[in-house]
Amino acid sequence: MTDTDTQDDAYRQRMATKKRIVDERIANATEQRGVLILMKGNGKGKSSSAFGTMARSLGHGHRAAVIQFIKGRKATGEYLFFKDHPQVEFHVMGHGFTWETQDADKDRQAALEAWTLAERYLQDERVNFLLFDELSYMIKYGHLEAERVARAIAARPRHQNVIVTGRTMARELQDCADTISIINDERHAFRQGVKAQPGIEY
Amino acid sequence: MTDTDTQDDAYRQRMATKKRIVDERIANATEQRGVLILMKGNGKGKSSSAFGTMARSLGHGHRAAVIQFIKGRKATGEYLFFKDHPQVEFHVMGHGFTWETQDADKDRQAALEAWTLAERYLQDERVNFLLFDELSYMIKYGHLEAERVARAIAARPRHQNVIVTGRTMARELQDCADTISIINDERHAFRQGVKAQPGIEY
Numbered sequence: 001m002t003d004t005d006t007q008d009d010a011y012r013q014r015m016a017t018k019k020r021i022v023d024e025r026i027a028n029a030t031e032q033r034g035v036l037i038l039m040k041g042n043g044k045g046k047s048s049s050a051f052g053t054m055a056r057s058l059g060h061g062h063r064a065a066v067i068q069f070i071k072g073r074k075a076t077g078e079y080l081f082f083k084d085h086p087q088v089e090f091h092v093m094g095h096g097f098t099w100e101t102q103d104a105d106k107d108r109q110a111a112l113e114a115w116t117l118a119e120r121y122l123q124d125e126r127v128n129f130l131l132f133d134e135l136s137y138m139i140k141y142g143h144l145e146a147e148r149v150a151r152a153i154a155a156r157p158r159h160q161n162v163i164v165t166g167r168t169m170a171r172e173l174q175d176c177a178d179t180i181s182i183i184n185d186e187r188h189a190f191r192q193g194v195k196a197q198p199g200i201e202y
Numbered sequence: 203m204t205d206t207d208t209q210d211d212a213y214r215q216r217m218a219t220k221k222r223i224v225d226e227r228i229a230n231a232t233e234q235r236g237v238l239i240l241m242k243g244n245g246k247g248k249s250s251s252a253f254g255t256m257a258r259s260l261g262h263g264h265r266a267a268v269i270q271f272i273k274g275r276k277a278t279g280e281y282l283f284f285k286d287h288p289q290v291e292f293h294v295m296g297h298g299f300t301w302e303t304q305d306a307d308k309d310r311q312a313a314l315e316a317w318t319l320a321e322r323y324l325q326d327e328r329v330n331f332l333l334f335d336e337l338s339y340m341i342k343y344g345h346l347e348a349e350r351v352a353r354a355i356a357a358r359p360r361h362q363n364v365i366v367t368g369r370t371m372a373r374e375l376q377d378c379a380d381t382i383s384i385i386n387d388e389r390h391a392f393r394q395g396v397k398a399q400p401g402i403e404y
Contacts, residue, residue: 011306011343019304028395035391035402039247043383044239048254049247052280055257056250057401059279077258102221104213129401141213161402178391181245189237189380193230199259199331200237200363 034128034160035178036153038169040136043183046165050131051078053163058087062128065089065121069114070134076202089127091117111143122156129161136166136173146170236330236362237380238355240371242338245385248367252333253280255365260289264330267291267323271316272336278404291329293319313345324358331363338368338375348372 037053039046054064064087068079071094083090093114094107115138121130138144150172153162164173174180190196239255241248256266266289270281273296285292295316296309317340323332340346352374355364366375376382392398 008306012304015304025392026398029392029397031394031396032399033396035396035399037246037391037402041386043385044381045241045247045251045255045383045385048258049251049385050254051257052250052252052254053247053402055253055283056279056404059281059283060400062401077261078254079261081257081261102214102217104210107213161399177389178394178396179246180388181247182386182388183245183247183251184243184384184386186382186384187379189239190227190231192380193233194237194380195231195234196228197234197237197363198262199264200239200255202258 033158034156034162036173036176037161037163037179037181038173038177039163039165039181039183040167040169041181041183041185042167043185044188045183046167047078047133049181049183050133050163050165051082054082054088054129054131057129057161058085061087063087063126064129064131065127066091066131066133067114067118067121067135068092068094068133069111069138070094072202074198074202077199093117107141108143111138114138115144115149119152122152122160122162125157125160127160130156130163132162132164134166135164136169139170139173140166140168146172149173150176235360236358236364238375238378239363239365239381239383240375240379241365241367241383241385242369242371243383243385243387244369245387246390247385248369249280249335251383251385252335252365252367253284256284256290256331256333259331259363260287263289265289265328266331266333267329268293268333268335269316269320269323269337270294270296270335271313271340272296274404276400276404279401295319309343310345313340316340317346317351321354324354324362324364327359327362329362332358332365334364334366336368337366338371341372341375342368342370348374351375352378 039049057064071092082088094110121127139146154176241251259266273294284290296312320334323329341348356378
């Protein structure tokens with residue numbers, strides 16, 4: 001047997017083991033229902049991951065709704081890209097960065113309006129996919145009660161998928177989540193002096 | 203002064219501090235150029251984050267290309283969603299999961315063909331955004347040389363953004379990355395018996 005044959009054989013064995021593990025896992029996961037996914041942490045990629053998953057869902061013909069709880073200064077790429085899609089309802093709430101307004105009353109009012117809309121979607125059987133972008137800040141700043149949010153999410157239609165993004169997540173949300181990913185920031189271009197750019201940061 | 207006034211004042215101060223920090227950071231980041239972003243780790247959200255960022259980039263009118271280095275058994279939602287977009291060139295390479303084929307020669311050949319195509323895009327000034335999905339496995343399994351990959355990425359047009367996804371990343375790629383996010387898996391629906399579903403996992 002040549003060296004290459006031995007290597008190829010090792011490769012075949014490695015892949016066969018991997019296949020066996022993957023196949024076993026697939027066989028064990030049989031429950032069919034919607035999930036609550038939390039994307040948290042301080043790294044880049046939380047909102048973009050949620051929007052990428054929405055694209056995936058739309059690719060399969062699903063209906064989706066987005067509520068962005070924090071409004072930026074400029075129109076974002078995700079808004080420009082998805083706003084006219086026939087299967088998407090896209091809402092940008094709030095009235096600018098909270099750290100721009102610095103007005104607790106106005107911010108609380110905006111958060112409540114946004115969440116009232118969210119609760120409507122959480123009762124709508126026709127919507128397969130819900131994205132609550134930056135929702136966690138509204139809880140962190142005391143504008144929304146974590147318990148009320150968790151209760152509405154837990155009571156949603158069984159097939160509905162929900163993704164919530166934000167740096168930190170209230171315990172009440174973590175308690176009812178199916179998948180929790182934490183994105184940590186190992187390095188960021190911004191800290192090395194690279195300016196935020198359209199298409200990457202917004 | 204009432205309690206609410208005091209609370210509102212504290213809120214105003216907290217947000218004012220946040221605004222000062224954000225404004226300072228923005229003022230310090232002045233370099234304008236494309237970046238290399240790595241999405242690694244074992245958590246859910248790496249590929250979807252890259253596709254979400256692509257949507258953001260397309261929203262600003264950019265041109266994009268995707269190369270998926272691993273082909274799944276079924277058409278994915280991201281492929282169905284983006285394949286006909288006029289600003290996207292979408293390539294799915296390979297010939298099934300590597301752990302399905304278990305053929306080192308065929309896998310190596312497929313990886314090389316995909317990377318040759320990638321190198322063409324890395325010399326194309328007209329393409330703003332490149333997504334190399336699951337590229338890191340090709341390096342891990344020895345089908346592609348990390349050095350060759352890093353060299354081509356480092357020599358790309360200055361304004362071009364590149365995102366690479368995969369669980370582990372070769373040192374050579376990390377050395378030339380601007381942003382590295384690591385997604386860790388705190389919880390996954392799959393392990394709790396929930397079946398992989400279209401629109402979420404693929």
